[in-house]
Amino acid sequence: MRRVAVTGLGVVSAIGQGVAAFRDSLAQGRSGITPIEQIDVSTLKFRHGAEVKNFSWGDDRERALYDRFALMAGAAAEEALAQAELPADRTAVVTGSCLGGNHFEDQSFRELYGEQRTRFNPLTIPRIMENAPASLITMKWGFRGPAYTVASACSSSNHAIGQAFWMVRGGVVDAAVCGGSDATFSLGILRAWEAMRVVSPDTCRPFCAGRPGMILGEGAGMLVLEEWDRAVARGATIFGEICGFGMSADAHHITQPSGVGAEHAMRSALADGGVAAEAVRYINAHGTGTTANDPVECQAIRQVFGSSNPAISSTKSMHGHTLGAAGAIEAVATLVAMKEGFLPPTANFTTQDPECPGDIIAHDARLVPVDYALSNSFAFGGLNAVLLLRTAR
């Protein structure tokens, strides 16, 4: 079976625009959660988020054509592709998004219903479509292989990366650009999250007793995947390896996780990579910091890993829950940390909730080299996607 190298990484996040700054924040356990500045949130019950400050990417034409989530994907792809030499007809592009171009959608609907405008900007449809990032990447860099977008809420970009991985491993293509993006901070979307009563009024404390909930974030993560021998032959820098992918459905409840589906997805990822549970020494958890997710996830991890007890952290405590970008940003976090021999922490930690058992990495990064890690994404709707990652040696 073909192996799949990661030969490019790009990220846009509240804790770093670019992998170098992002890596430093992860290593220092620095949280990017601040008061929301992009829009007026004075009427909301929560005021904090993990925003990308002063984001700007693209030329004038691109900035007119694309919504914020697509521009963030473009920025992350540009960084990931900086060293790439990919075969145009044999490169896939698979992106994930939960919200699509909701900034422009929000503005358009405000104009329609609030201002009774009768004409829409003709770019409305291309700006709001969820596949705009995939299309942007194919057009800007000329990739003509399979290209599409996955929408599975908070698992979107793990599903995207997993599909791309399978295409490269299976020989459908020789390379792929994959990941996801979401720009979360429009008033309509924030109102909808407010109604769910799961957003924290201040910060995000995954796995802690009395945790106040999740913090929304925005951003993009992109990975360049390449068939291993091809990457080695061209002397590419290899950031790590994707060696397994597992997915499952809870078939249980539209918002409450069952745990059984999470277990199944983790076991499937291990089986797909032919790796024993004991070999996995770190899990970048879904770890939303909500009442519902964290205990169910920790108990599912315990079911799968038992006494081997891998270290666990939630980097959402730093970059927030970036929805359709979450899996991609967390895969980048896991890969850069593993490559440099550390494990990123859970920031803002107080006291561990006894309902969330496990070896939680709190406050400070651990200087521990590991060979294998999992990166979990579990979406509303019970759709689960887990990546099995390996350190490049």
Next chain:
Amino acid sequence: MSPALSPQPLTDDQLVARIIAVIAQTTHKPVEEFQPDSTFEALGIDSLDGIQILFALEQEFDISIPDDEAKKIRAVPDVLAGVKQLLAAKHA
């Protein structure tokens, strides 16, 4: 929607009847299944039903139920106590 609240405070029985009506409608259950002391767990009401009930109560009584208070609500008496408190604050 119900008519606007009268200046006279509602009795507990009246409030309970309206609360049960709201919960029954939201959860698509017959009113007869509910008792003034019913717990959400016994009624099979999950967290998603719970936030829909809170939303419906906010609409019904024109109140805003804070998230911290919402987390404590597990039964019809909790709803009654919370709604009474918020209505009293509103009319104070």
